Amino acid sequence: MEHNKFSKDFILVVIGQIISLFGNAVMRFALPMHLLNVTGSAALLGVVSGLAFIPLAIMSPIGGLIADRVNKKNIMVCLDFFTAFLVTLFVLLYGEINIVTIILVMLFLLYGISGAYQPSVQSSIPLLVSEEKVMPANAAINMVSSLSGLLGPALGGMAYAAWGIxxxxxxxIGxxxxxxxxxxxxKIPFAKRERNASLFHEAKADLIESIHYISKERSEIGKLTLCCACINISLSALMIIGLPVIVMQVLEFPSSQDASQMYGFIEAILAMGGLAGGLYAGIFGSKMDIRGFWKMLLAAGILLIPIGIVLLIDCSAYTAYAVMAVSGLIIMACATIFTIQAMSYIQITTPAQLIGKVIAWIIALSTCAQPIGQVLYGFTFEKLAGxxxxxxxxSAAVTALIxxxxxxICGQLKSV
Incomplete structure (x- = not known):
């Protein structure tokens, strides 16, 4: 059975991710919810949340360059220590600076760090596991993210409602x-690359090489990235902006405290969907074909329709909440399976010296689309309040078209 086990170093990566992503899940839940509670503006929430993704898109290519040239373990350690320092600084400055400004700056920094951090984690997987374990390893990392998202918003929502930010x-911080x-x-295998030119010229050459790879040499990877970007506009942004607005401002719960807790619970339910998708991919990964990924996207789009129906008809807050929770859970499971399939395909088919940069571009390009959707939905929810x-x-129709x-494009993909 030894050959079925993950290495000790990969297990340490997973444990570190559990703890770090739990902190991230709590922060990304608490700060926007606190902003919405203080200002009461869905449009402001959309703008702030959307702008916060800009540094992630900027830092991802930089993180990819660094991940292919620097020991990945050192990147993870330094960025986690730096994040703890930033949150401590936020606590010290809270109340001294305008609330919108300080939350915007903090979200900028958090997403920027995430952009530099994730290429190191994702590109380390092929170095720590064998090829046949890449999809289960990706499933494990995604399940960690879902589990952190499950506990973070639920516990964070209860703690925020009871004691504040x-x-x-x-x-x-802890x-x-x-x-x-x-x-x-x-311990992550690392071979130091000799420098043959200035840092600027090497970085430029690396970026050009990675762009050529995903756009020309392996154009199917670029098209997969385009699908991710479009889904982020039509689906992900809707879930991020729509759910807090509906739960906290549209559904009539007995008190604002109940609304905060119910939003925390629905975020946890969505994370359970991600966990279920990760479990499915981990168990049945060897039987899954990347060329059927479009079915996951179609199912996610169709499941937006029941949410629209409960908002159209006159039903109780708890009935609408239940429909949103069930639909959201299945949508997240489908999205997670698609993400694991796409990431595993890229890791297996991309040369080792390009993995960090290619993954970084995928993260950057797909997340660039999300701010557009968030800002759009933020204003749209205010204009179409009734x-x-x-x-x-x-959104269901657009997702079906995607x-x-x-x-x-499935015909261009190889079976792995």
């Missing part, structure tokens, strides 16, 4: 410090 921030200490003991069902029906585009 500060206790949540203290927990996050998470990042503990994760950094854990990652010190990881007709929110329209948004979900239109699935049709995905079906057309």
């Amino acid at each position: 500060m206790p949540v921030l203290y927990v996050c 998470c990042f410090i503990f994760s950094a200490v854990m990652e010190i003991f990881i 007709h929110l069902w329209i948004i979900f029906f239109v 699935a049709v585009f995905g079906k057309k």
Whole structure:
């Protein structure tokens, strides 16, 4: 049975991810919700959340360049320690600076760090596991993200409702410090590359090489990335902006505290969907074919329709909430399976010296689309305050069209 086990170093990566991503999940839940509670503006939430993704898109290519040239373990350790320092600084400055400004700056920094961090994690997987274990390893990493998202919003929502923002921030500081200490003991194979030109020229050459690879040499990877970007506009942004607005401002729960807790629970339910998708991919990964990914996207689009229906008809807050929860859970499972399939395909088919940069471009390009969707949905939810069902029906139609585009490119993908 030994050959079926993951290495000790990969297990340490997973444990470090559990702790670090739990802190990230709590922060990314608590800060936007606190902003919405303080300002009451869905449009402002959309703008701030959308702008926060810009540094992620900028830092991902830089993180990819670094991941292919620097020991990946050192990147993880340094960034976790730095994040703990930033959250501590936020606590010290809270109340001294305008709330919108300080939350915007903090989200900028958090997403920028994430952009530099994730290429190191993703590109380390092929170095720590054999090829046949790449999809189960990706499933494990995604399940960790889902589990962190499951516990983070649920516990963060209850803690925020009971005690406010500060206790949540203290927990996050501890998470990042503990994760950094854990990652010190990881051993990731690293071969230092000799420099033949200036740092600027080498970085430029690396970027050009990776862009050519995903756009010309392996154009199917570029098209997969385009699908991810379009899904982020039509689906991901809707879930990020739509759910907090509907749960906290549209559905009539007995109190605002109940609304905060119910939003925390629905975020946890969505994370359970991601966990279920990760389990499915981990167990049945060897039987899954990347060329059927479009079916996952089509199913996710269809499941937006029930949410639109409960917003159109006159039903109780708890009935609407239940429909949103069930649909959201299945949507997240489908999206997670698609993500694991796409990432595993890229890791297996991309040369080792390009993995960090290629993954970084995919993260950057797909997340560039999300701010557009978030800003769009933020304003649309305010303009169509009495007709929110329209948004979900239109998004369902757009997502179905993306699935049709995905079906057309499946013939270019190789079976792995």
